[in-house]
Amino acid sequence: QRVLRICGKAVELDPQYAQAWALLAIAQSSLRYAFDEQIDDGFAAANAALSIDPTIAEAHCPLAHRLFEQQRLPEAVAEIEKALRLDPDSLEVNKEAGRLALAGGRVADAARHYAKAAEVMESDFHAWAMLVTCLRPLGDEDGVRRAAERMISESRKALSEDPSNGAALGIAAGGLAISGQHDRARETIERAMLLDPDNSTMRYNFACVLAAWVGDNEQALQLLDGSLSRGGEMHVRIAETDPDFDT
Numbered sequence: 001q002r003v004l005r006i007c008g009k010a011v012e013l014d015p016q017y018a019q020a021w022a023l024l025a026i027a028q029s030s031l032r033y034a035f036d037e038q039i040d041d042g043f044a045a046a047n048a049a050l051s052i053d054p055t056i057a058e059a060h061c062p063l064a065h066r067l068f069e070q071q072r073l074p075e076a077v078a079e080i081e082k083a084l085r086l087d088p089d090s091l092e093v094n095k096e097a098g099r100l101a102l103a104g105g106r107v108a109d110a111a112r113h114y115a116k117a118a119e120v121m122e123s124d125f126h127a128w129a130m131l132v133t134c135l136r137p138l139g140d141e142d143g144v145r146r147a148a149e150r151m152i153s154e155s156r157k158a159l160s161e162d163p164s165n166g167a168a169l170g171i172a173a174g175g176l177a178i179s180g181q182h183d184r185a186r187e188t189i190e191r192a193m194l195l196d197p198d199n200s201t202m203r204y205n206f207a208c209v210l211a212a213w214v215g216d217n218e219q220a221l222q223l224l225d226g227s228l229s230r231g232g233e234m235h236v237r238i239a240e241t242d243p244d245f246d247t
Helices: 002-013 018-033 043-052 057-069 073-086 091-103 107-120 125-135 141-161 166-178 182-195 200-214 217-231 233-241
Strands: none
Touching: 002 018, 018 043, 018 057, 043 057, 057 073, 057 091, 073 091, 091 107, 091 125, 107 125, 125 141, 125 166, 141 166, 166 182, 166 200, 182 200, 200 217
């Protein structure tokens, strides 16, 4: 919401500010599809950015996401490949490319993109978490361990600045579970749920943690049921190909 406000004000002051249009589009797309906010999905803002500057790679992310939501995965992949050609080092583009690769069952490709995202911004604890999701089915135990350590360290840095950061608490819980600290992981999950009980994305991530790393399928199913009922079709489709539920 903060990015939405800042970028909205920026393009109001300067309608030719292409990068602000692109960031606005990404924020709208995320709120629409990840948090089920009934707002524009970023399509118009993304096209505004590209009409001003066709070289802005990030503007292709909301376009790819819309295609994915329309169950047009090959076209979504083609769209994000345009973005990768424009900027192969973009954080946002690599994360979207990783998400689409994982949805298509291309786990090794997804791992490569999430590894790049984590390299570009080491503080992005979400990228480290998604890298674990990819490396586990690939059998890279050392990679999983290293990424889990970064999940914990980077999320703790964020929590030192904002102890109520639900996203950071969620990633911290995952890192603790992966490293075998199951009791501490459960405590962190409980704390996060108290702080942000209506966050369907966080519930989904906790279900992944409990199923894949703690072995508590009963609680995982309870959380997953709540997440899918609130998160809608997007979470259902992600769950269908999520390696964390292969156990």
